Amino acid sequence: MKTGSRMMKTVQCFVMIVCLCGCMNSRELNELGIVMGVGIDKGDESGTVRITAQVVKAGEIASTGKNSGGIGGKAYVNFTDTGNTVFSAVRDITTQSSRKLYFPHNQVLILGRSAAEDGVTKYLDFFMRDPETRLNVYILVADGSAEDALATDPQLEKIPASAISKLVEGEAKSTSQAMAVELKDFKDSLMVKTNAPVAPIVEISDDGEKKTAKINGTAVFKGDKMVGALDKTEGRGLLWVLGKVEGGIIETTSSQGNPVSLEIVRAKGKFSPELVDGKVKITITISEEGNIGEEAGTENLTALPEVAFLEKQKGEVIKNEVTAAIKKAQELHADIFGFGESIHHKYPEEWKAMKDQWDELFSEIEVEVKVEAKLRLSGRISAPAVPK
Amino acid sequence: MIVFLIAAFAVILIVEVPAMIKKRQWRELAVYSVLMAIAIAVSVMYVLDLNVPNPVKNSQYTVKGLAEYLFGLSYD
């Protein structure tokens, strides 16, 4: 009996405590405004920031099913507000939105061009500090304003933000012409003084009727300010160096001058610094494997001499892309590759002296590019289907 | 809030004190009462948002001061 009464008392106490402090933080699903994308623009007045938050309308998402009465209704709403800081702008949005903004499922973070050129640290701090936000959102720079980028009309998806995030992923996987940069990678580079962060650029094309978004180029930051952009070729050059090329097409010509498309299957890239007489020399080694994807001519590409020729051509293309990227980076004085850090790792003592004048050193750094490009498969046919 | 707190303490006392009296644990009861008095005082102060004197922090600063004074140890 004794233990029993004690049990009962314990249970009573427990129930009391639970009732005392329960029900504090709960939010029902239909009270949430799930944010899928955030755009950051510079406000009209100086020192202000304009935040666009794309919120999902959950009811519309499911309307593909039987009761598709509300067809034509957009599955999202864009809220825009201006404030002195990001957080104050976000909180101001609450005055327009009936639901509390909920950030953990944010997919993309789009910086307007003006904001990017203004310096991004002050805009991004909220997204790194707040417990609700996540570091694995894609960060992009809009060609124009971020607000417009979030107002584009996706063709296959229901929500522009998730469409853009899928564009970024697809870009990184299948063409490798711009890097998919998550906020954490961005933060990584921001925190190293000599590194220059990059972010893909999202371009809004307007054909009068429909506005569509596409990825085009890579924005280059110096410190936290955007200073320039890489085009598609240079963008892939950057990815070659970092070893992040996952797929794509290399266009070149056969020995007879016909266009040939070669598919990239896998690629590796790494670089190592070397100090020769106090001068920095970087050796970049890239190895690439690919298949024949398409040819426009009639010659048999599977002939061994032709294969060797194509491999050489391919290596040349890769080398050109890399050189273009390096040249652009040196023009912008932005160490987007992380050469500086690699010297820091390898020569910590010498680095202390070089650290402060890295900007100048970087622009006259000597780079050697070694490319080893291979062709592996010819596809389902060997020679093209032409009569012999 | 304060009402809940007092109710909670009342329940605890009603549960625990008679058991000790029944077992004639006078010594235990004495220690228990002293500790409980302190606990009630501190928690009432906490609930009323009064400035709770924080013995833990004070003792830590004292120890650190001692270490600095005696051995000149410090990391700042």
Next chain:
Amino acid sequence: MINYLKKVIRFRKRKKNSGKERPEARQETDAAFFGELENDLGLLRGAIAESSDLIIRTFIFGRQIKAAIIYIDGLTDKELISETILKPLMYRTDGNPLPEKVDLEYVRAELLFTGSIDTKKSLKDVVSHILSGDTALLMDGAAEALVISLRGWKTRGIQEPQTESVVRGPREGFSETLRINTSLLRRKIKNPDLKFETVTIGERTHTDVCIAYIDNLAKPELIEEIKRRLNKIEIDGILESGYIEQYIEDAPYSIFSTVSNSEKPDKVAAKMLEGRAAILVDGTPFVLTVPMVFVESFQSEEDYYSRPFFASAIRLLRFIAFLISILAPALYVALSTFHQELIPTPLLLSMAAAHEGVPFPALIEALVMLLFFEILKEAGVRLPRPIGQAVSIVGALVIGEAAVSAGLIGAPMVIVVAVTAVSSFTIPAQTDSGTIMRFVLLLLAGLMGGFGISIGLFAILIHMASLRSFGIPYLMPLVPFDRSGFKDTFIRAPLRSMTKRPRGMATDEIRRRNASSPSRQKEEPPKVSSSEDSG
């Protein structure tokens, strides 16, 4: 108020007094026989209440010797009575003259044909035998009675039990008669050490309760403890083994049962072979076994009949199902109201879409659905089978279809509750505790999210770690860790490799099984070590 208290006190006093009086009253009936039939019969009539099923048949045999048989109609085999008592006495005495002096001993030795005969002097004994179904023979001139065992009543045959059906394994189950049950056990374990000890419990029902164990396998302390607890029971009636269970369990106020029960002789025999003791109660097919550990709920006797790989997979599946059955609604509520960031985005979007327009908070939704499920279950169990099916169809329709399409309940919640319901049926032994835990965890989840669930699980774990069943820690093979028992926990190791009994259960820890596997001859010699966690 004061009046009420007075009444309570008075009632308690009376209860105490009556408790004291009753033994005395019984003692009065314990008189000796006089040796004259008329008086003796009068004595018996005084002891047994006038009842229509009490048969007293007087007759005369030999040279005018008056005699009477007394039995209860319905508990005895009437054919046998006339064949083996009345016929020999009345026929034989006709032709062959009896000797001059006929005493009870002569009747017993020379005249009766039956096997089990006993001589009883005290009236009390005789009465209790009569009530148990024996036949008493009283004779003029003898101050004793012959108690002849000719029990025979209608019983349910040995049938396949409804609660524990198997695909592979023996189909027989215990029945309501104690003797049949002991015989079933004896047939499984043909061992001279198998021992049955009977005690009678219940001041009014005089129910036979039988402790069964294997003498040099079960720990003597365990048997002593069982007897001690059984003897402490003071109750007027035992109608089912559940009564015993609630009186002898270690933690009567715990939600976990520390005594396990089974309807299957093979299961009980297996447990006895591990060193446990079984408690059989007359009148019920449910046999108790002690001590019980938590993982026992997840072991099915069929695990040992099928091959180890599949059996192990099923074991794991049961553990997972148990977790689902107690956690699924709580997790769903916690995720959807507190930790939405942990749900993958596409899933969150479809959950949000499903919850759009649902009027209730997720917690209320889950509570209502689970409550409705419990009602449905209860309705299905108690009703006759055809109607029960109708109930479940109606219930399923209402829950599954109507509530969702009316927009009262979100569709994911229906899925969660259905999964929970199905999972909860996989562990029959923990259904009660599981249901309670499910609701408590659900409430905690609704109030405090994942933190509440974790705190609830912690509290449950602490509680389980502090439980013991007859000296064995409730979480035994896990904590304290026991290698030989662990082989039979999350997986079911091959029988050949389970050479030892679980630690602390039996006096002799080596399984006899290992002798049968020649490949294991070089196994370490039998080592009898007492474990620190026993007692």
Next chain:
Amino acid sequence: MRLEKGVITNTQLMFLILSFMEFMVMSVNFVYSICGADAWIAVLAAYAVTMLVAVGYAAIAKSYPGKNLVEINDVVFGPYLGKLFSALYLWFFFEYMIHIAYYFNSFWLTYIMTETPRAVFVILLIFVCAAAVRSGIEVIARCSMVFAIMVPIMAVFAAALLLKDMKLFHFLPILDLPPKDFIQSVHIILTIQFCDIVVLLMILPYAEDNNKIRKPLLIAVSLGAALLLFTVLMSTAVLGARMNNSTSVTFAITREIDVAKVLTRLDVLIAITLLITVFVKVAVFYYATVLGLAQIFKLRSYKPLIVPVGILAIAISANLYPSDMEQVYCARYIWPFNASLFEFILPAITLIAIGVRSLTGSKKERNG
């Protein structure tokens, strides 16, 4: 008279110590911003020192088998000075307990449920721990066995999922920091992560085989250090420079987990780990405080003290520091000195006193 009748086996003791130490996986943040990528070297150095200290603790416990710290103090220093020593120790245990409770509370408030009133998590934590303490050391030991295994499993699980994000160059360059910073971080790891095992002197006598307690102690310390090293290496390899300004590194790395967008958002792993480790830690400190108090006042049972001590702990720890920033400052610059007093200096005095006593006493051979 023994207040605790439970007995735990030496294996259970080992698991208890291990799970007791596992909290360091969570609390290792304070050193990262000081020594960055070299934290793992600091861990190794601290481990080496800890082994010495642990041998010392074991020597104290073994010199009076069956007696815990309070009783040893009574014997060694006499009733009055001994009581003072014991009171100091108990104060330290209590202090430690509410610090952990505060850390736990602020973690939940920062990362998981931001809008909940401060006291809620502490109240429930202390409540559960009180239930464990009330059930005695045996139950704590049994629970800890389950927990001790779960934390390494989670660490390995997280590591497996993070394998692709690990970059070895994050460790470079090695030892790129001033010696003073290195010493400071070793000191912090020593006092916060390792040497709180001084509280085990209250529990060691309840082990089954009192003469062999050194082995489980040292094994557990080594396993704990291995786990800590594993975590530190993993988080350094994953986070690199970002580690320097995360307020909880362990939490930050689980947020990195992203396997094909399916196995992601595993923050719950960390929440569970935190709860498990904090539970064992607080339960042991709680138990030591209450038991010691009861022994100082020569009570017949420690159970009546559970509730008042628990309420005190809740009330003080709910707002121990005005802000988390102050807690971090405290952990870096003040706590190491505070803890050194109780973890090194007082035990050293005790050990010396035991040595002197055994030299002057009749039993000269006794191990000091």
